[in-house]
Amino acid sequence: MKLLFKRVRIELMMGSKSLLVLFSVLILLIFFGCTPKIPSGDPDNAGLFLPGDFEALAVVDSLKGRARHLTVNTNGDIYVKLRFPDSIGGNAALRDTDNDGKADIIETFDDYMDKSSYGTEMKIYNGYLYFSSVTRIFRQKLTGDLVPESEMELILTDTQPPRQHDTKPLAFDKQGNMYTVFGAPSDNCQVDDRSPFSPGMYPCPILEDRAGIWKFDADKKGQFQKDGHKFATGLRSVVGLAWNDVDDNLYAVLHGRDYLHNTWPDRYSVWEGAVLPSEVFLKLKEGSDAGWPYHYYDQMQGKYMLSPEYGGDGKEQGDVDHLEEPVVAFPGHFAPNDIIFYKGDQFPERYRNGAFIAFHGSTSSAPYPQAGYFVGFVPMMGGEPSGPWEVFADGFAGIDTIANTSDAHYRPMGLAEGPDGSLYVSDSQKGKIWRIMYKGDREKFGNAQLAAMEKRKANAPNIKTPDEFNDILIPKGDAKAYWDRKLSKDAKLFNTYCAICHQRNGQGNDRFPPLNGSEWVTGDTERLIKVILNGLEGEIMVKGRSYNNVMPRMDMLKDDEISTILTYIRQNFGNEASAISAEEVEKIRKENEESKGDDAK
Numbered sequence: 178m179k180l181l182f183k184r185v186r187i188e189l190m191m192g193s194k195s196l197l198v199l200f201s202v203l204i205l206l207i208f209f210g211c212t213p214k215i216p217s218g219d220p221d222n223a224g225l226f227l228p229g230d231f232e233a234l235a236v237v238d239s240l241k242g243r244a245r246h247l248t249v250n251t252n253g254d255i256y257v258k259l260r261f262p263d264s265i266g267g268n269a270a271l272r273d274t275d276n277d278g279k280a281d282i283i284e285t286f287d288d289y290m291d292k293s294s295y296g297t298e299m300k301i302y303n304g305y306l307y308f309s310s311v312t313r314i315f316r317q318k319l320t321g322d323l324v325p326e327s328e329m330e331l332i333l334t335d336t337q338p339p340r341q342h343d344t345k346p347l348a349f350d351k352q353g354n355m356y357t358v359f360g361a362p363s364d365n366c367q368v369d370d371r372s373p374f375s376p377g378m379y380p381c382p383i384l385e386d387r388a389g390i391w392k393f394d395a396d397k398k399g400q401f402q403k404d405g406h407k408f409a410t411g412l413r414s415v416v417g418l419a420w421n422d423v424d425d426n427l428y429a430v431l432h433g434r435d436y437l438h439n440t441w442p443d444r445y446s447v448w449e450g451a452v453l454p455s456e457v458f459l460k461l462k463e464g465s466d467a468g469w470p471y472h473y474y475d476q477m478q479g480k481y482m483l484s485p486e487y488g489g490d491g492k493e494q495g496d497v498d499h500l501e502e503p504v505v506a507f508p509g510h511f512a513p514n515d516i517i518f519y520k521g522d523q524f525p526e527r528y529r530n531g532a533f534i535a536f537h538g539s540t541s542s543a544p545y546p547q548a549g550y551f552v553g554f555v556p557m558m559g560g561e562p563s564g565p566w567e568v569f570a571d572g573f574a575g576i577d578t579i580a581n582t583s584d585a586h587y588r589p590m591g592l593a594e595g596p597d598g599s600l601y602v603s604d605s606q607k608g609k610i611w612r613i614m615y616k617g618d619r620e621k622f623g624n625a626q627l628a629a630m631e632k633r634k635a636n637a638p639n640i641k642t643p644d645e646f647n648d649i650l651i652p653k654g655d656a657k658a659y660w661d662r663k664l665s666k667d668a669k670l671f672n673t674y675c676a677i678c679h680q681r682n683g684q685g686n687d688r689f690p691p692l693n694g695s696e697w698v699t700g701d702t703e704r705l706i707k708v709i710l711n712g713l714e715g716e717i718m719v720k721g722r723s724y725n726n727v728m729p730r731m732d733m734l735k736d737d738e739i740s741t742i743l744t745y746i747r748q749n750f751g752n753e754a755s756a757i758s759a760e761e762v763e764k765i766r767k768e769n770e771e772s773k774g775d776d777a778k
Contacts, residue, residue: 230617240608521598
């Protein structure tokens with residue numbers, strides 16, 4: 178190559194007629210002889226199960242700060258949004274200098290940590306790197322350096338404090354508009370959020386300025402919600418958002434509401450609570466309504482149903498004619514956290530323009546296996562599904578049956594396409610990043626290569642819809658009899674009211690804090706009792722990590738039931754704190770009620 182460059186310089190000086198030929202040869206060598214080859218996958222595909230002739234490697238095994246969404250620049254540099262608060266910088270930049278697929282350089286930048294910097298999005302648009310916390314959207318001009326040296330511009334500020342379902346995923350259309358989410362700070366707009374038998378507020382006041390998607394100018398700095406335009410409504414929680422260039426439409430994957438059984442045990446069984454409602458994949462147009470909080474989608478019945486907070490019982494639909502029908506209705510609690518439409522040509526043709534979806538995995542499927550924890554694929558043509566949804570990558574959890582969320586080794590979070598058509602997947606547990614590549618004959622890819630993944634869809638405990646009786650995670654037989662016979666009173670109360678969030682092993686998950694070693698559990702008993710009686714909302718720190726969800730009021734429990742539960746959690750999961758008596762609960766309940774009476778005056 179060096180000799181060829183020298184020859185070109187000589188020919189330029191001499192004005193040779195062969196210059197055009199030599200220059201053409203040079204260009205061909207540059208593009209076809211010097212383009213980095215796709216690296217080999219790891220021997221075990223970095224722990225993943227993939228369709229035939231696909232390979233995977235671990236770009237990085239872990240990132241300090243773990244990972245949320247990610248994006249890949251045209252030169253292969255990877256940018257990752259880190260989680261708060263255990264990151265040393267708001268973002269991470271990764272570079273592979275020797276083309277082996279592994280990150281050789283990892284740098285963190287934009288250390289803007291504060292109470293609102295829990296990471297959400299990372300995307301490149303029009304030469305800018307856009308990234309977000311739950312309350313703010315920033316951008317930086319990409320300068321060619323791994324870490325951009327340009328000014329960090331604040332594009333949008335959400336003035337409300339961080340609450341549950343606050344995320345800021347991003348999508349950009351062809352006209353320079355930016356779309357983002359203002360999530361609903363509620364499970365289903367109940368008077369007492371997540372509390373058993375609490376009715377829904379009607380009309381739901383949250384719909385006025387939350388539970389929707391707003392459209393903004395992607396280039397305008399210093400915007401607030403009032404500067405945008407409400408594009409779609411009825412969306413409780415959206416973490417994955419994407420614009421599809423094929424049909425020029427916005428698409429979203431939704432998290433369905435929680436706790437159908439726990440809040441309405443007279444209307445929904447334990448099994449129905451574990452598999453419903455659907456996580457839907459929607460095409461959204463101007464004015465679209467996805468139904469929340471008045472309706473949810475039932476994937477088994479294939480239709481919208483009236484929510485129990487508004488009189489539903491799993492059979493009544495109500496007024497649903499105006500609601501946006503899903504593109505695909507996935508099983509409940511899969512937790513879809515990212516979506517991309519594949520544009521490359523490295524993968525076989527059937528994947529082109531289809532949708533990859535990262536399912537982060539459930540936290541509330543007990544006593545059945547936790548569900549999700551894989552990357553799915555929806556084949557599409559012209560913006561419509563061209564076949565049933567598929568399992569594309571599985572094995573992230575590292576175990577076959579996930580009883581508690583904390584059992585999973587990894588949880589797929591973000592997706593990005595590289596310049597060569599490779600698919601990148603990030604993990605929120607340890608910050609691992611995979612690169613998935615295709616190494617076979619694109620023309621020969623077909624059913625034979627997909628067969629093993631079809632079997633996983635039908636049989637894997639984290640993917641299939643569990644059988645109501647045979648897949649419950651207790652010994653087979655009469656589940657109720659086993660529950661009554663084997664569980665002590667304290668364990669039974671804990672599993673009934675607490676385990677769905679904090680998990681049966683007390684280790685919690687990304688959404689709900691752990692009980693083992695928690696200063697909230699083993700510390701001040703009065704504070705702990707008040708959490709049960711009054712509930713808790715807003716950001717708290719537990720064992721050095723931030724959590725921002727809702728603990729419902731449990732004041733309907735008797736004093737002895739509360740004392741039993743609290744003593745159980747203070748003396749299990751490795752905790753060795755003192756017991757709490759029913760008399761202590763009774764005393765604080767009376768003081769609590771007197772305080773509320775004084776406030777009312």
